[in-house]
Amino acid sequence: LGVDTSGLPGTSEAYREHSAEGADVDWSNRQQVIDFMVRDARAIASTLHSFDSERTRAMIEEDYDRSGGLASATNHFLLKSGGPERRIRDLTVPLLVIHGTTDPLFPIEHGEALTAAVAGGRLVRIEGGGHELHRNDWPHIVEAIAAFG
Numbered sequence: 001l002g003v004d005t006s007g008l009p010g011t012s013e014a015y016r017e018h019s020a021e022g023a024d025v026d027w028s029n030r031q032q033v034i035d036f037m038v039r040d041a042r043a044i045a046s047t048l049h050s051f052d053s054e055r056t057r058a059m060i061e062e063d064y065d066r067s068g069g070l071a072s073a074t075n076h077f078l079l080k081s082g083g084p085e086r087r088i089r090d091l092t093v094p095l096l097v098i099h100g101t102t103d104p105l106f107p108i109e110h111g112e113a114l115t116a117a118v119a120g121g122r123l124v125r126i127e128g129g130g131h132e133l134h135r136n137d138w139p140h141i142v143e144a145i146a147a148f149g
Helices: 013-024 030-043 053-067 071-078 108-117 135-148
Strands: 096-100 122-126
Touching: 013 030, 030 053, 096 108, 096 135, 108 122, 122 135
Parallel strands: 096 122
Antiparallel strands: none
């Protein structure tokens, strides 16, 4: 990326512990997978808004059934670098970073560093936002995108 990220905080201990539980999931068992994914959605959710477990479960069940399983949910980890290396500092287009202030995967400092790395970058903090785009935050997010464009 061309940005020193060595000083940035890592994933929260609570999320690392939760994530490790994935090793005990039988990923061929629909119910175990869905139960774990609901727990995962809760683990990365907003701390400001209530978590709707029924709605989340229904969405995950629909995704699971449509996809034939959730193996594809992690296939991006298999990607390897290819082609010429690009550096974030080389961006010459405007950059809008929308980042939750309580993201357990990539704490807000990651969003701040990304914003600072690009000339003219703008950071919109979603107060209490986790590693998701909570529907109650959509108006603020849409407004930020419209104002940035």
